[in-house]
Amino acid sequence: MRASAAQGSLQGRLTVPGDKSVSHRALMFGALAVGTTEITGLLEGEDVLRTSAAMRALGAEVERLAEGHWRVAGRGVGGLVEPADVLDMGNSGTAARLICGLLAGHPLFAVLTGDASLRKRPMRRVTDPLSASGARFSGRAGGRLPLAVEGAADPMPLDYRVPVPSAQVKSAVLLAGLCARGTTRVEEREATRDHTENMLRHFGATVRVAAEGHGRIIELDGQPELRAAPVVVPADPSSAAFPLVAALLVPGSEVTVQGVGLNPLRTGLFTTLREMGAHLSVSNERVEGGEPVGDLTARFSELRAVDVPPERAPSMIDEYPVLAVAAAFARGTSRFRGLAELRVKESDRLAATLALLAANGVPATVEGDDLIIARDGRPAAGGGLVETHMDHRIAMSALVMGLASTAPVTVDDTGFIDTSFPGFTAMMNGIAGQPAITPAEELA
Structure with a gap:
């Protein structure tokens, strides 16, 4: 052009x-909630459509009602099922990294891949901390896609200090913490976008946030019952x-x-x-x-x-x-x-x-x-x-x-x-x- x-x-x-960040999370939390979540204003770009397809593959019922208007019938925290095929995340690093967090807390096997650009992007920044929960990851050099994931049968809560400011890493750890007994704690030295924390609260999870310098400490109580809630995407x-x-x-x-x-x-x-x-x-x-x-x-x-x-x-x-x-x-x-x-x-x-x-x-x-x-x-x-x-x-x-x-x-x-x-x-x-x-x- x-x-x-x-x-x-x-x-x-x-x-x-x-908003792409909110759209990804609305679909994911809808899949983890009990009941049916109505989403309006959803971004229908290719990245988000990859997330919707992944949530279907993991057992949620995802339906497009009209432009930007979607409905997700969730399976509850810990209720996702093993996908029958490879999850192709296209060009979306956000979807790939957050879904690693989702998968880490479920006792299932899955393989993630993406397009040529995404397959070059580093995933160890999420797979390293998630491995401490009991999940296992096997990928190409540097932890790059394609990536095989074996989720933990009994995931451990994590206490993790994010070394580089990254909302994706923070969110992946919190998503894994949903399935763990106990409290997951994330410390970030610089505050990053907090859509995950906001949406966790919106769906009924208990999240505590305390400021510390330029950063924040986030604590999530594990194994909540997330309840379906309407989401208006800005x-x-x-x-x-x-x-x-x-x-x-x-x-x-x-x-x-x-x-x-x-x-x-x-x-x-x-x-x-x-x-x-x-x-x-x-x-x-x-x-x-x-x-x-x-x-x-x-x-x-x-x-x-x-x-x-x-x-x-x-x-x-x-x-x-x-x-x-x-x-x-x-x-x-x-x-x-x-x-x-x-x-x-x-x-x-x-x-x-x-x-x-x-x-x-x-x-x-x-x-x-x-x-x-x-x-x-x-x-x-x-x-x-x-x-x-x-x-x-x-x-x-x-x-x-x-x-x-x-x-x-x-x-x-x-x-x-x-x-x-x-x-x-x-x-x-x-x-x-x-x-x-x-x-x-x-x-x-």
């Missing part, structure tokens, strides 16, 4: 797909980032994204954009399904450079590529600190972001785990071909850059955008009022 500079401003009120703040940043960069633009999740452990990008001088406002704030939500409006802004501290990374780890695009149009030298976790995403996202910038004439360097972008406030040159490495966020970030750059930006592969944002291209063309993003061959 190729994105060319918008011929006018971006305008509109829109809704982006449901709009994904990671997806909302793309039209909002585009509106900040294209002169004259004003775009509102409705019903965006405003969990404070997910809003680091919005804090950072405001520090850059972005006109970004929130209205109609409310609570839905245990999560704070609101309508976000972005207006074209002249941005300035920003220095992002490392402790903010967990609250915006997926948004750094599109933030880098915003910094490419800002005045001054921006520094994003502590981005080691970006190296183990769908791609080496730090290297891919650096390459995206370089291909489009934006001076940037990596020092250790910091990304540094030096700009003068003028539009990025554009004109480059971006290799996405099967990473949906790199693809969408590059297309956003093209809408405001001097020359068009071409992306080698957009097929993976549907993993998290079905209809992305049509939505962006809609607020542009023209086909600004088109198949590259049409422009050859």
Whole structure:
């Protein structure tokens, strides 16, 4: 695909797909609950559909009633059954790692695999702590997929300090702890997104959270009876980032994204954009399904450079590529600190972001785990071909850059955008009022 500079401003009120993190968890907790859980606003991207298929394979009844409206009849904690076939998680690291936690607490055998990108991603960060519960894992070098799992017949509760900030690792340990007698304790040195803790409470589990420095200690009482509960999935703040940043960069633009999740452990990008001088406002704030939500409006802004501290990374780890695009149009030298976790995403996202910038004439360097972008406030040159490495966020970030750059930006592969944002291209063309993003061959 190729994105060319918008011929006018971006305008509109829109809704982006449901939050991917909440969608995964809604299906999983519905499968573990007693009774029938109704889910509305579910993201129907490929990643989440892989989770729905896995829950069916593990014995839950999962039914799609209408767009975004799903019903899950659960089997209760400890009630999942052995799948008859391999569980293919596609491109979803979240699904693979969380399901490792689910499987660890059940006395069954299963095999997980995924696409070429997912099979390169490290799993030992979850399998190592989960092994202490009594589960056994056997995979390729580095614990990579395909991965065979033998769940524990009598899982032990875990007491684990997460070495690297990761909501996925924390969540996997807590999911395993549901089936264990006693209290599972997780200590994280930096607070990460807490959708798992919120949803555990929503379904009736006893969870205690205590702040400790920048981090938290989470305790879960094992073997609860989770009760079916309705879940309203908020709009994904990671997806909302793309039209909002585009509106900040294209002169004259004003775009509102409705019903965006405003969990404070997910809003680091919005804090950072405001520090850059972005006109970004929130209205109609409310609570839905245990999560704070609101309508976000972005207006074209002249941005300035920003220095992002490392402790903010967990609250915006997926948004750094599109933030880098915003910094490419800002005045001054921006520094994003502590981005080691970006190296183990769908791609080496730090290297891919650096390459995206370089291909489009934006001076940037990596020092250790910091990304540094030096700009003068003028539009990025554009004109480059971006290799996405099967990473949906790199693809969408590059297309956003093209809408405001001097020359068009071409992306080698957009097929993976549907993993998290079905209809992305049509939505962006809609607020542009023209086909600004088109198949590259049409422009050859």
